[in-house]
Amino acid sequence: MSHHNVIIDNVCYSYPDGKKALNGVNFEIYHGESVAVVGSNGAGKSTLLLSMVGILFPDSGEIRIGNVPLDKKTLPSIRQRIGFTFQNPDHQLFSTTVYDDVAFGPRNYKLSENEVKKRVERALEIVGASHLSDRQTYKLSGGEKRSVSIACVLSMEPDILLMDEPSSNLDPKSRRRLINILKEFKHTKIIATHDLDMVLDVCERTIVIGEGRVLADGKSDEILRNEELLDRCGLEKPFVLQGCPVCSKYKQMT
Numbered sequence: 001m002s003h004h005n006v007i008i009d010n011v012c013y014s015y016p017d018g019k020k021a022l023n024g025v026n027f028e029i030y031h032g033e034s035v036a037v038v039g040s041n042g043a044g045k046s047t048l049l050l051s052m053v054g055i056l057f058p059d060s061g062e063i064r065i066g067n068v069p070l071d072k073k074t075l076p077s078i079r080q081r082i083g084f085t086f087q088n089p090d091h092q093l094f095s096t097t098v099y100d101d102v103a104f105g106p107r108n109y110k111l112s113e114n115e116v117k118k119r120v121e122r123a124l125e126i127v128g129a130s131h132l133s134d135r136q137t138y139k140l141s142g143g144e145k146r147s148v149s150i151a152c153v154l155s156m157e158p159d160i161l162l163m164d165e166p167s168s169n170l171d172p173k174s175r176r177r178l179i180n181i182l183k184e185f186k187h188t189k190i191i192a193t194h195d196l197d198m199v200l201d202v203c204e205r206t207i208v209i210g211e212g213r214v215l216a217d218g219k220s221d222e223i224l225r226n227e228e229l230l231d232r233c234g235l236e237k238p239f240v241l242q243g244c245p246v247c248s249k250y251k252q253m254t
């Protein structure tokens with residue numbers, strides 16, 4: 001099944017103020033892959049993801065989703081296949097109630113209200129947010145908004161999941177729930193994150209971005225153990241690979 005491959009071909013993008021955020025990004029993601037996009041603050045991760053859903057359009061280069069070049073004409077059909085969560089959930093949630101926000105995608109597909117209801121209830125249950133259904137979205141806490149924004153994407157049943165910092169603001173139990181959701185999602189996943197422990201759990205491949213370029217691309221297990229590379233890219237080993245400081249101190253004393 002090659003129809004959901006994502007190809008980023010020499011993509012460059014500068015913001016209107018002249019800030020060059022992407023400087024010739026190249027990679028291909030194959031159907032069913034689970035890929036982390038990591039890099040220091042300002043590396044270009046969000047700009048890259050925003051370009052992959054046609055919120056920003058590259059100045060040069062091309063993005064192809066399932067061999068279809070992403071442009072203004074193809075955008076509506078490509079959007080139907082990609083579920084995207086913004087780094088800031090406030091950019092995603094705009095309806096009055098949580099229910100209506102999660103129903104927005106399925107309603108856009110012109111599904112019956114009965115089917116919409118089923119999808120909303122299922123998505124909210126998966127993220128553990130059924131109790132928020134009737135709440136006003138703008139009154140939710142940061143972590144609650146995050147969970148609801150993930151439900152918004154799940155209710156669309158997308159072919160490709162594109163998430164920008166999905167674990168930020170989540171409490172440990174909600175984060176663990178997110179990790180399980182991501183593990184169960186069998187289609188393509190592309191996740192921009194600083195949560196390198198989650199990457200080890202969820203993504204077999206990691207792409208490191210720095211100053212709008214790909215600095216490394218390979219197996220997560222190798223990249224996240226490469227201290228020299230991580231240091232050069234402003235990153236640190238995942239906690240789980242750092243060893244417990246208390247245990248190592250105890251070892252020195254005995």
Ligand SMILES: Nc1ncnc2c1ncn2[C@@H]1O[C@H](COP(=O)(O)OP(=O)(O)OP(=O)(O)O)[C@@H](O)[C@H]1O
Pocket residue numbers: 015016017019020021039040041042043044045046047048087
């Ligand atoms: N709207 C904007 N206008 C001008 N420059 C911007 C804009 N948004 C982002 N930038 C700049 O583009 C570069 C890439 O930003 P981007 O948000 O893609 O980084 P990021 O890797 O997602 O960082 P973070 O880890 O902090 O989320 C940064 O230098 C940033 O300051």
Ligand SMILES: [Mg+2]
Pocket residue numbers: 045046047087164
């Ligand atoms: Mg970002």
